Amino acid sequence: MIAINNLTFEIGARALYDEANWHIKPGEKIGLIGANGTGKTTLLKLIVGDYKPTSGTISKSKELTIGYLNQDLLSYASDKSILHVAMEAFDRQNQLHTEIETLLKKLETDYSEDLLNKLSDKQQEFEALDGYNIEYKAHEILAGLGFSDVDQERKLSTFSGGWRMRVMLAKILLQAPDILLLDEPTNHLDLPSIQWLEDYLKNFEGAIVIVSHDRWFLDKVINRTVESRKGKLTVYAGNYTFYLEEKSLREEIQRGEFKNQQAKIKQEERLIERFRAKASKAKMAQSRIKMLDKMERVDDVDDDNPSVNFNFKFTKQSGRHVINIENLGKSYPNLEILDHANAVIEKGDKIALIGANGRGKSTLLRIIAGADKTFTGKSDTGYNVTQTFFAQHQLESLHLESEILQELQTFAPKHTDTELRSILGSFLFTGDDVFKKIKVLSGGEKSRVALAKALTADANFLILDEPTNHLDMQSVNILIQALQQYEGTFIAVSHDRYFLDNIANKIWYIEDHKIKEYPGTYAEYEEWQNKRKLQPKTAAPAPQPKKEEKKPVVQQPTEDKSKQLKKLNQDLGRMEQQISDLEKEVKQLETKLADDSIYSNANKLKETNSAYQQKQSALKQVQQQWETLAEQIMELEA
Structure with a gap:
């Protein structure tokens, strides 16, 4: 061909x-x-x-x-x-x-x-x-x-x-x-x-x-x-x-051949040095030198997959609830995005927000980040939450005349130059590369600088909108490693499914103007969605009623299921209100405990701390009940 x-x-x-x-x-x-x-x-x-x-x-x-x-x-x-x-x-x-x-x-x-x-x-x-x-x-x-x-x-x-x-x-x-x-x-x-x-x-x-x-x-x-x-x-x-598997095998063989050849070369070089000292052996030494010159050298294996070798630290730990969304509504002319949507981001959540373009993923991220205030309902940030927001338009905020290292020094003055160079090295900027001006970088290189900046921020909550755009596979792997090591909370939008599958423990998607959640990896979510699509086609046909029967027996299970779902959803709604009330009470008690003056009154401190522990325990119990109920609803809806 x-x-x-x-x-x-x-x-x-x-x-x-x-x-x-x-x-x-x-x-x-x-x-x-x-x-x-x-x-x-x-x-x-x-x-x-x-x-x-x-x-x-x-x-x-x-x-x-x-x-x-x-x-x-x-x-x-x-x-x-x-x-x-x-x-x-x-x-x-x-x-x-x-x-x-x-x-x-x-x-x-x-x-x-x-x-x-x-x-x-x-x-x-x-x-x-x-x-x-x-x-x-x-x-x-x-x-x-x-x-x-x-x-x-x-x-x-x-x-x-x-x-x-x-x-x-x-x-x-x-x-x-x-x-x-x-x-x-x-x-x-x-x-x-x-x-x-x-x-x-x-x-x-x-x-x-x-x-x-x-x-x-x-x-x-x-x-x-x-x-x-x-x-x-x-x-x-x-x-x-x-x-990847085949290349790994080839590289293993090549690495072995390289080591064996290097050992042989060193052995020959030692013999040559010994022979040179003796006039009677000089001819033999020259012969071995020529043999070494003619030897076809085996190259060592290049490391195409650099690893991230630094820790992402933040000075403050967030409270349990990072973001609380209640009755959120957002629309544009002739386009409704969200309607009375509810969701919670908890400490340690690694969320992938997925879906078709135009469904409102980036809009939701801007609301969560506080960059969009034109909505109804609530999007509250939790206790001690410090955030950083990465979006493609932020590439424009890079200072074009600055050098790469200088850009990070200005943004993260608490980090030493050694730390910053280590971070940049992980993002493939090594040696004198760190002194390049931003204006000469490609789109992918600018993305890597912006990501390095985002990850040096003293933030326990990351909001990432299409971070993999313009990145090659090597750079995506670096970002995956970085986020796998990150101990805080994040929510990310991306169309790169390999990236999402390796970083997320929860999947969010917008459906019927609501925020829906799947508790698992992207691969598990995709398998679940495929089963949902196939189920109506593969389900056994409902039994047909006999002619003399007036009531069609096929309808009864559907009505029972519908009633059951309705009751469960009502219970879920009441439980969500209960969780919301408890979260507010916990937050109020956290504010009291954060006030230094309370520590001068031992009785008040003991009373407040006891109330805080009780509310925390009650909240945890209701959340577990909610999760059990949500799983029942998901199984019935599937």
Whole structure:
């Protein structure tokens, strides 16, 4: 299909590829991976012919059709509807449609047989190309990528860059080429759209090459992994997880070979030193020196996965309840986000907030952070809570003329330079890198600086909005390690499911304008959701009543279940009010205990402390009852 032979591509004096080889076969689904700067995007441009190799060849069959999604497509502009833009994929069908319309117009005045024959030929070809279904196909793919029927009639120019990229993706998928080259296809997609694209690509009959930092997405789609590293292309016969396991085995073998060779070299060097001292052995020494010079050296294994080697500390511990949300309401013109929503963030919670774009995830984070005050109800911050809020717009608050180390010194003066350099080293800024000015950094590098700043804050509560944007796999792994070590509380929004699965112990999602919670990891949540979707389809059909029976027996269990759910929800509501009242009383007692004057009165201190312990115990008991009740409701609703 595509054969890359002895490919060399140089940028200035640097060889990005050095006699690299790779053959792409029909139907293969390939993940092209590698650290930033190893030439993945460049290789795609070489394949499509945008760049020319310095030497070597890239051979393609003459009839091969290529669909290439790249970030340059963001510049595409049109005042036509996105449905029209997507349907531009059908070049021949559109041409035939125009020709048929012209012939039909002519037939109003000209009834010649020649004209009728032409029309018949065009219509037959149009039908053979499935022309009558192209609009339906475009509708279907745009809907899968998150566009409503109303959206599909809007002009492309009215959409943001991320949504325009989705239209370009739809157009490429509709072309159904022999091979798809997709450069970061999930960058601008929300979770439902990513999951739809996964299913589409798994069923795509042609070949696919994907460049992506989303390892969960790669694992779902690909059956081959190609690593771009040190100018070479190495093929692994499996998905990303297989690649990691296989690479680990190869590195273990290489590490053993390196150690054995180093031991042999040292032994030879010792012999040479001894032989040199004796004139009779000088010739033998020279022979061994030549042998060492000719030896093909085995490289040691590079550590591509640096570990986070510092502790995140904060001076104050928060109270048990970090955030308490009561009857929260938030809406925009023609869009309701939340309606009488309730939720609690407790000390030690690691929450992943997930869902489709437009459901209000970022809005909820801004409310929790106190950056948005235009809502009804309450969002109260708990006792001793100190927070830091990371969002993509905060990259703009970095001081462009500052050096990286200087930026952190100003923000976190309590940390020593050694501590700050250790933190920056964990985020891949080593040596003189820390003296680079912010203005020369890439988007991903700026994200890493902003994250390093967020994690140096003296905060026991982190609010993270899309922290993995612009980060490569190595940087995402570093952030995962950092958050796994963090002993405080956090809530994070991200579309990177591997990231979420490794950091979260609770999942929040917005459904029916309420904040819903799943107590578990992302993988467990996804499995639970899949069961919920399948249950109505796989459930056994309800028994049909006999003719002589007037009451349909199938209705009774449904009514009983409905009544049971209603009662349980009422009990849950009363319990939530009880928890709220107890939390307020506990908070009042905590405020009293925080007042230094109480410690001068032993009786009052004893009385207040005893009341505090009692209320804490009562609160814990009611919370446990609430959890049991919530699990019963979840099982009935499933």
